[in-house]
Amino acid sequence: MYLGGLVRKEFGRIRSNKRTLLLLFVIPIILIVVFGLTTGVGITKLFTSAIITCDDMPTYDDFPNNSSKYDDTFISIMQYNTSSWDLYRYYNATNSEEYDNAYHNCYNFLKNGDIHIIIILPANFSESVENKISPVLIYYIDGSDLAAITAIEVAIQEPIALFRAETDMIANFTMMVPYLEFDVPFWESAILNYAIPIILPIIILGTTINLTSLSIVAEGPLPRMLVTPTAKREIILSKLIANSVIMMLQSTEIFIMISFFGLYSLGSLFYFFLVLLMIGFCGICIGLFISTLSPTEQSANQMYLIMFIMIILFSGSVLPLNADLQGVQIFINLLPLSNAVPLITDITLKGLFPNLENLFWLNLSSLIYIILAYIIYMFKKLEV
Amino acid sequence: MVNVENLNVKFGENHVIHDVNFIVNQGEIIGLFGISGAGKTTIVRVLTCQIEKKHWTGNVKVTDLSPAKKTNHSLILTNIGYVPQLELLNLYFDLSPIDNVEVFTSTYGKNKKEAIKIAKSLFKILDLPEDTWNKRVKHMSGGEKKRLSMAIGLIHRPSVLFLDEPTTGVDASKRYDILTYLKKLNQTLNTTMFIITHDLESALICDKAAILREGKLLEFDTPQKLISSLPSKGLVARFTVEHLNEKLIDYIKKFSAIKTLLRVGNEEIEVLMDDFEENLPKLIQYMIDNNIKINSMSKDFASFRRYFQIRIQEEEEKEKKFKDSEGD
Numbered sequence: 166m167y168l169g170g171l172v173r174k175e176f177g178r179i180r181s182n183k184r185t186l187l188l189l190f191v192i193p194i195i196l197i198v199v200f201g202l203t204t205g206v207g208i209t210k211l212f213t214s215a216i217i218t219c220d221d222m223p224t225y226d227d228f229p230n231n232s233s234k235y236d237d238t239f240i241s242i243m244q245y246n247t248s249s250w251d252l253y254r255y256y257n258a259t260n261s262e263e264y265d266n267a268y269h270n271c272y273n274f275l276k277n278g279d280i281h282i283i284i285i286l287p288a289n290f291s292e293s294v295e296n297k298i299s300p301v302l303i304y305y306i307d308g309s310d311l312a313a314i315t316a317i318e319v320a321i322q323e324p325i326a327l328f329r330a331e332t333d334m335i336a337n338f339t340m341m342v343p344y345l346e347f348d349v350p351f352w353e354s355a356i357l358n359y360a361i362p363i364i365l366p367i368i369i370l371g372t373t374i375n376l377t378s379l380s381i382v383a384e385g386p387l388p389r390m391l392v393t394p395t396a397k398r399e400i401i402l403s404k405l406i407a408n409s410v411i412m413m414l415q416s417t418e419i420f421i422m423i424s425f426f427g428l429y430s431l432g433s434l435f436y437f438f439l440v441l442l443m444i445g446f447c448g449i450c451i452g453l454f455i456s457t458l459s460p461t462e463q464s465a466n467q468m469y470l471i472m473f474i475m476i477i478l479f480s481g482s483v484l485p486l487n488a489d490l491q492g493v494q495i496f497i498n499l500l501p502l503s504n505a506v507p508l509i510t511d512i513t514l515k516g517l518f519p520n521l522e523n524l525f526w527l528n529l530s531s532l533i534y535i536i537l538a539y540i541i542y543m544f545k546k547l548e549v
Numbered sequence: 550m551v552n553v554e555n556l557n558v559k560f561g562e563n564h565v566i567h568d569v570n571f572i573v574n575q576g577e578i579i580g581l582f583g584i585s586g587a588g589k590t591t592i593v594r595v596l597t598c599q600i601e602k603k604h605w606t607g608n609v610k611v612t613d614l615s616p617a618k619k620t621n622h623s624l625i626l627t628n629i630g631y632v633p634q635l636e637l638l639n640l641y642f643d644l645s646p647i648d649n650v651e652v653f654t655s656t657y658g659k660n661k662k663e664a665i666k667i668a669k670s671l672f673k674i675l676d677l678p679e680d681t682w683n684k685r686v687k688h689m690s691g692g693e694k695k696r697l698s699m700a701i702g703l704i705h706r707p708s709v710l711f712l713d714e715p716t717t718g719v720d721a722s723k724r725y726d727i728l729t730y731l732k733k734l735n736q737t738l739n740t741t742m743f744i745i746t747h748d749l750e751s752a753l754i755c756d757k758a759a760i761l762r763e764g765k766l767l768e769f770d771t772p773q774k775l776i777s778s779l780p781s782k783g784l785v786a787r788f789t790v791e792h793l794n795e796k797l798i799d800y801i802k803k804f805s806a807i808k809t810l811l812r813v814g815n816e817e818i819e820v821l822m823d824d825f826e827e828n829l830p831k832l833i834q835y836m837i838d839n840n841i842k843i844n845s846m847s848k849d850f851a852s853f854r855r856y857f858q859i860r861i862q863e864e865e866e867k868e869k870k871f872k873d874s875e876g877d
Contacts, residue, residue, distance in 0.1 A: 385637045392597050392631040393656040396625040548599070549633050549713070 178260045202493045212355040215271045216255040222288040232291040242327045253280045299339040308348025309514035353429040356488040366505035370448040377452025378469045388547040412445035431516030440508045447501040450534035457541040498526040550575045550741045556607035564765045576739040583761035589745045630707035634714040636694040642687040655707040671700040707836040709741045715746045752853035772853045780808040781825035783851040789841040
């Protein structure tokens, strides 16, 4: 008898909490719509390739004819027929000098993240197909992303299958073990170093957002400060400064600990540390934004959770994202992890200078969040 | 010290304060009394620069500065102190009293050492035990927190101190202690004090009482003068009547000299009359003649509580009559 009343009370309580209802029913829809727009609309081109064909080079194997008929077919399939591949560029190398130049270009594409794989079609490619001998496929993969290596090895089967169907080929390809570029060397801690680009930003963002997301909403005497000569902008600024100092100490501690356990970095450790600070600063700005926007501690906690889910989900590290819509791409760029992961990967595993576009978006997002926090706090009605 | 002339506050169509006027001199304690929604807090929020000028009109000066000018806000806020109703809104519970002093001193840009010296002297006036000064506030008793909160409001030596419900949440015996401490601070520091309160006992320490109802200032004078304005200078007769009910009350009210009759208990009434000394024996006789059994009777001056009750009741009756006449 009492249970019925208690259940009704619970429903009434949940119904009266608009924010919880929003969290339960509206936010998942928004997330799924954004998720759909970034992953499920149209053909998803997951990987990009560059091909160097050496098929025009003479082969000294024991074949009756010298042929270069089938490399174009493979290239065409890669360009037009596959659902998961994009062809970024292809080179026709007729001698070793052309091959070297082509490989040099492709290596740079791979390093800059323009492509995921370099496929080499050997000099005897067409001859092997014609003579029903398994043609050899050599390829180089960007080894900086451990998860992508396996995915690429599976995805490469698609153009091979299409090629075999197109050419009525019975023999299968002989797949060489892929050459990995920019991977963690075997003598370094592979798990740690592959995890660093994603784990470090998550730790730093998670802790800094947590540090600041309650800093305004949960500080009881803060509204009373406004009955002193203290201005609202001074309150926001003091929070920003103090929390940034704490974040710097935390980032230094993390940096030292990671180095202690075997950080492998081809690039500058100074840039690496600088990027860690920028990620932490972005976390503080997001935390302050949440804290100014939330009317209660409970809603700040709810917003923290939602924000963190979005940051991880749309980072591009959990699943490859392909946003066709400009707005969705901007939304993804304003989430710090989508810039933080490539920045750290570029520095540690590729030895690159931090990507300026990623740096721009990371710092722009910090600026936007802190400006929003300031505006919201200025207009927030605070009564003692 | 504080001048308020023709103050009107409007939030959109909602007119919350109507033509309020009063003048407060240095060192006075002013009690702002009224039921919820009377406008006490709104007036204080105007005086403490918490309401934007677009919402109010009138000539208001706090420490000779007008809150109408945004450039004056910083100076006004330096000259005033504020003690919120809840200590949670005024104190950092995880810090010690001394640390709290340092935090709030920095908001006024005052010298830390000097502020701590002032704070220690305030702690002594307020009898805050010395062994609590460096312990976390959360370990202090409710009364100690309340007194610390008052001290924090005074660390920058403000000319005017606003206290929001200083006796709320304090048990009856401690309430008088709080009021005594406030009076002590007022006398020692000569600080002008505004006390926003529902607690009518606070009038005991007030130099002037402001009675507000629905945004209108009904009275502003010393509590003694207000009480004296009642019939027969506030003399009341208190009767304990056996089996008191509404019918009996209506019957007693028919005695022509009675100006006001209030039921103040289950079997108790208080009566105010013109020519009190002359009419009291007649009233007693009237009650006896009409078989109204009087168990006890006493004579006293009305308290401020009674004055407030009568004044609000008068206003309500006036309003009711006005509405009835409009209805006709």
